[in-house]
Amino acid sequence: MNQENTSSEWTLIGKTEDLIRELETRGLKELEFDKKKVVLTYHDGAFGALNNKCNHMGGPLSRGRLKKGCIECPWHYWEFNHKTGESISGSAEPLSSNPGAVPTFPLKIENGQLYISIPGETKRVQAVYNSGIMNLSREPKREAGKIRVLGISTTAMDKNHPRFSTSEELLNSALKTAAENLDVETKLIKLSDLNFRHCEGFYSKSEKACTWPCSITKMDPTDEMSQIYEGMVHWADVVIVSSPIRWGNASSLYYKMAERLNSVQNQITLKDRVLIQNKVVGMIITGGQDNVQSVAGQMLNFFGELGFMAPPFPYVGHSLGWSSEAMEYNMDYVRDSEYLHTQSYELIERTVELSKKLIQAQD
Ligand code: FES
Structure with missing residues (x-):
């Protein structure tokens, strides 16, 4: 040669x-x-x-x-x-x-x-x-208008055979009541409706390989995690996450989403770039057994690391407890509980109040 x-x-x-x-x-x-x-x-x-x-x-x-x-x-x-x-x-x-x-x-x-x-x-x-394809990469800037509340249900279920989920019920009902009684826009995303890939560990190859927008989002236009990124980083002022408790932890879909949010958090680590600013988070956590406080603590830690703030009393929890596990009864209990529905709505009220203060402070 x-x-x-x-x-x-x-x-x-x-x-x-x-x-x-x-x-x-x-x-x-x-x-x-x-x-x-x-x-x-x-x-x-x-x-x-x-x-x-x-x-x-x-x-x-x-x-x-x-x-x-x-x-x-x-x-x-x-x-x-x-x-x-x-x-x-x-x-x-x-x-x-x-x-x-x-x-x-x-x-x-x-x-x-x-x-x-x-x-x-x-x-x-x-x-x-190409310009314009990846709109997600634009600089986050709050658009004028009503406070925007994004509900994310992390319950796993077959979307062709939906079932009653206690955490999703409370989230959905609280969002509806908020839309009727507060001057807010609301949106619900169910992770079980989205097709999205697991985080594939780009950060583990090299910190520079984990990008914003997420490497997977950029290479796979069919990946629907972009809806969460768009909602969380650009659209919402308030995010309310609901989760069941599975073996003492949040749902598997919650963790799947959380791992894909590495790309948001890593911007802070790598570039001192905070994509989530002046946004508020709240949680609705329900389980047949218990561990509400542990799940809430993990979530508060994670969302705090993303840049979210939490109001006083940042979550609603429910469980019947270890000795009272009775799932059919639990569904009826939550469906009929005015107390839990009111608590969930009041959680949104508190997050919206904090959001208003944060927005006013920027004006
Ligand atoms: S750095 Fe080589 S494909 Fe992204």
């Missing part, structure tokens, strides 16, 4: 047969020349050398994998031809209309040795992004 190069500065990499043996086992090899990182590959009888930085957000290509002659970045799976550095259309997130190309380095083989020309590096062709 001999690639054209105007520079005479060739650097020896190593014996080709050793490199081929190594690359056939490992796929990718990271090399460093004067702080310049290069990813070396061998596929289908040809070596390739690319700049190690991904075109997207600088992910380390050498930690990715070689797939049919392309390097797949480990962070968000953009793919680049291992010899030409050109991106593979369709591998990039929909936000990018043209993912560009990663710089390549000329290589030559002489007397069974592989050489690289670092000065011969080609220019990076930057990715071009």
